[in-house]
Amino acid sequence: MTEPSQAPxxxxxxxxxVFETPAGPLKAVNAVDFxxxxxxxxxxxxxxxxxxxxxxxxxxxxxxxxxxxxxxxxTDLAALPxxxxxxxxxxxxxxxxxxxxxxNPRLTIGYQIExxxxxxxxxxxxxxxxxxxxxxxxxxxxxxxxxRHPADLSGGQLQRACIARALVTRPRLLVxxxxxxxxxxxxxxxxxxLLGELKRDLGVATIFISHDLGTIKLICDRVMVLYLGxxxxxxxxxxxxxxxxxxxxxxxxxxxxSPDPRQRRRRILLxxxxxxxxxxxxxxxxxxxxxxxxxxxHAQRPPLxxxxxARSVACLRAGDDLxxxxxxxx
Amino acid sequence: xxxxxxxxxxxxxxxxxxLGRPVTAxxxxxxxxxxxxxxxxxxxxxxxxxxxxxxxxxxxxxxAPARLVRGRALFEGVDLLALDEAKLNRLRGAAIxxxxxxxxxxxxxxxxxxxxIVRIQQAHAPVSRAQAWRRAxxxxxxxxxxDAERRAMAYPHQFSGGMAQRVLIAMxxxxxxxxxxxxxxxxxxxxxxxxxxLDLLTSLVREEGASLLVIxxxxxxxxxxxxxxxxxxxxxxxxxxxxxxxxxxxxxxxxQALLAATPERIEAGGxxxxxxxxxxxxxLPEGCVYSDRCPIADASCRTEPPQRLLAxxxxxxxxxxxxxxxxxx
Numbered sequence: 001m002t003e004p005s006q007a008p009x010x011x012x013x014x015x016x017x018v019f020e021t022p023a024g025p026l027k028a029v030n031a032v033d034f035x036x037x038x039x040x041x042x043x044x045x046x047x048x049x050x051x052x053x054x055x056x057x058x059x060x061x062x063x064x065x066x067x068x069x070x071x072x073x074x075t076d077l078a079a080l081p082x083x084x085x086x087x088x089x090x091x092x093x094x095x096x097x098x099x100x101x102x103x104n105p106r107l108t109i110g111y112q113i114e115x116x117x118x119x120x121x122x123x124x125x126x127x128x129x130x131x132x133x134x135x136x137x138x139x140x141x142x143x144x145x146x147x148r149h150p151a152d153l154s155g156g157q158l159q160r161a162c163i164a165r166a167l168v169t170r171p172r173l174l175v176x177x178x179x180x181x182x183x184x185x186x187x188x189x190x191x192x193x194l195l196g197e198l199k200r201d202l203g204v205a206t207i208f209i210s211h212d213l214g215t216i217k218l219i220c221d222r223v224m225v226l227y228l229g230x231x232x233x234x235x236x237x238x239x240x241x242x243x244x245x246x247x248x249x250x251x252x253x254x255x256x257x258s259p260d261p262r263q264r265r266r267r268i269l270l271x272x273x274x275x276x277x278x279x280x281x282x283x284x285x286x287x288x289x290x291x292x293x294x295x296x297x298h299a300q301r302p303p304l305x306x307x308x309x310a311r312s313v314a315c316l317r318a319g320d321d322l323x324x325x326x327x328x329x330x
Numbered sequence: 331x332x333x334x335x336x337x338x339x340x341x342x343x344x345x346x347x348x349l350g351r352p353v354t355a356x357x358x359x360x361x362x363x364x365x366x367x368x369x370x371x372x373x374x375x376x377x378x379x380x381x382x383x384x385x386x387x388x389x390x391x392x393x394a395p396a397r398l399v400r401g402r403a404l405f406e407g408v409d410l411l412a413l414d415e416a417k418l419n420r421l422r423g424a425a426i427x428x429x430x431x432x433x434x435x436x437x438x439x440x441x442x443x444x445x446x447i448v449r450i451q452q453a454h455a456p457v458s459r460a461q462a463w464r465r466a467x468x469x470x471x472x473x474x475x476x477d478a479e480r481r482a483m484a485y486p487h488q489f490s491g492g493m494a495q496r497v498l499i500a501m502x503x504x505x506x507x508x509x510x511x512x513x514x515x516x517x518x519x520x521x522x523x524x525x526x527x528l529d530l531l532t533s534l535v536r537e538e539g540a541s542l543l544v545i546x547x548x549x550x551x552x553x554x555x556x557x558x559x560x561x562x563x564x565x566x567x568x569x570x571x572x573x574x575x576x577x578x579x580x581x582x583x584x585x586q587a588l589l590a591a592t593p594e595r596i597e598a599g600g601x602x603x604x605x606x607x608x609x610x611x612x613x614l615p616e617g618c619v620y621s622d623r624c625p626i627a628d629a630s631c632r633t634e635p636p637q638r639l640l641a642x643x644x645x646x647x648x649x650x651x652x653x654x655x656x657x658x659x
Binding site: 256 | 524547595
């Protein structure tokens with residue numbers, strides 16, 4: 001892994017996204033701030049409607065923010081002219097959840113891995129061929145598959161092809177949006193192992209979007225927990241998993257089903273379900289389901305406050321003994 | 331007598347290849363399992379294992395090109411596979427009920443929630459509408475639908491995924507079933523909602539004294555909500571037994587690989603197993619169905635593997651399983 005440099009690779013500040021819908025404005029992302037350094041892996045975790053994929057798309061500039069800025073290597077993406085945006089496509093790449101939908105069924109795998117090189121670089125045909133050979137080996141795709149079409153490949157092979165396509169331009173930032181969620185367990189294990197290897201060897205900075213805590217824990221250096229488009233807690237993976245401080249993080253972890261039947265869980269029972277982002281609560285976004293909520297929690301939205309150099313929590317009660325207030329059952 | 335006993339179930343898909351030659355995909359290759367009164371059994375496996383197909387066969391839902399080749403499925407001693415449609419219909423939705431993966435598409439979109447719960451009761455017993463409606467409200471309250479009297483008047487689109495899944499559970503319980511089959515009951519749901527729904531389902535099953543057959547690809551669901559587990563690969567149950575024993579000392583190489591593939595085990599320093607392609611049901615190897623990808627397979631694996639009893643109720647279908655498991659523990 002590369003040493004963290006001074007300037008962050010990615011700096012996101014006040015990022016918000018509102019979708020106009022027939023039912024009214026849908027607030028998908030609300031004033032999110034974070035930075036990502038070279039070589040770092042940041043996990044965005046949350047349930048449906050938490051805004052994690054929207055943040056990924058805003059960073060990729062597949063969506064335009066309603067407010068706030070995304071700065072890559074010191075440059076505001078919104079201010080980039082189209083030509084510079086094209087150069088950026090080489091540096092920022094993405095792998096989506098569904099490899100069957102991400103590849104064109106009528107083009108060969110080899111053509112599709114080569115495509116970003118043709119679009120975003122001025123490499124010669126020979127240089128492109130050697131890049132492809134290198135990445136195919138690294139992602140452990142068989143070279144024989146390059147001449148095949150997506151229908152001939154298994155889900156795991158297709159996802160390796162998508163990863164190869166994303167890495168072939170040697171990007172500095174990779175956005176992985178639930179890259180293993182549609183795969184079988186044993187196939188997923190191979191992809192996770194590959195991603196771990198790539199992170200170690202290539203040092204590419206990664207935003208890893210997932211609803212699966214086990215996967216996040218395995219891959220990421222830092223974690224950002226989202227609820228209804230709002231960051232509720234952020235910290236290093238080790239510290240956050242060892243001692244979650246926000247009631248929602250605690251509940252999410254207690255709902256995770258580990259594959260070990262002997263590992264008894266401290267169950268935190270939440271009431272109700274996630275409110276609609278069409279009608280965000282005025283106070284803390286989690287207050288309606290929080291076992292530890294006070295009247296004050298419904299009145300004002302708690303700011304994200306730094307507890308120490310690495311941990312920030314958006315909760316009025318962050319200083320209280322929440323673990324016992326949460327009514328954990330064993 | 332077991333509540334449910336599936337014996338040597340074989341299902342093939344028969345079709346033609348591009349040249350018009352007949353092709354047979356051997357989807358189920360001798361599935362056998364038993365479920366006792368009050369037990370919760372998790373049927374686990376990956377794509378192509380035949381989990382859902384086993385349930386479809388059991389419920390009389392097989393349609394061409396799927397073909398039942400042989401086998402029996404005894405429910406309270408009666409072979410479900412030999413029943414005619416009318417007799418099956420008297421059982422389905424009553425003594426045996428089902429909870430499926432996509433609650434939104436399993437509810438009638440143009441009928442009120444309460445009416446749908448009334449309907450399933452009236453299909454099986456001569457109850458008055460008023461009586462059935464009262465029971466519908468009770469059931470909705472039981473599955474945690476707040477303000478049940480008002481919500482019974484609502485339509486499915488007014489329910490979230492988690493709430494719709496609760497409605498399906500209410501419907502599954504309506505006629506006091508003795509067996510509930512849940513096919514990926516929480517797969518589309520968020521983690522915190524999944525926990526609520528599984529807590530609810532398993533506690534109601536216990537309360538009613540029913541048995542539960544859960545189909546899932548999620549190892550965690552089996553680990554925390556089932557008493558017994560059956561591991562499937564290529565249409566065969568390769569290992570089965572009490573959850574604590576199978577997870578504590580997995581014997582079959584496939585079970586070992588499956589458990590080793592969870593992020594938690596990889597994090598704990600385990601080596602991720604090498605994943606093969608899903609099994610090719612048109613060209614399964616001779617003998618053991620796992621032999622072409624098994625790390626310890628040898629010449630003996632080309633013959634049918636024996637069912638080895640490892641401990642009380644714990645068995646694995648493998649030539650190389652050591653009966654003296656204590657030596658490994």
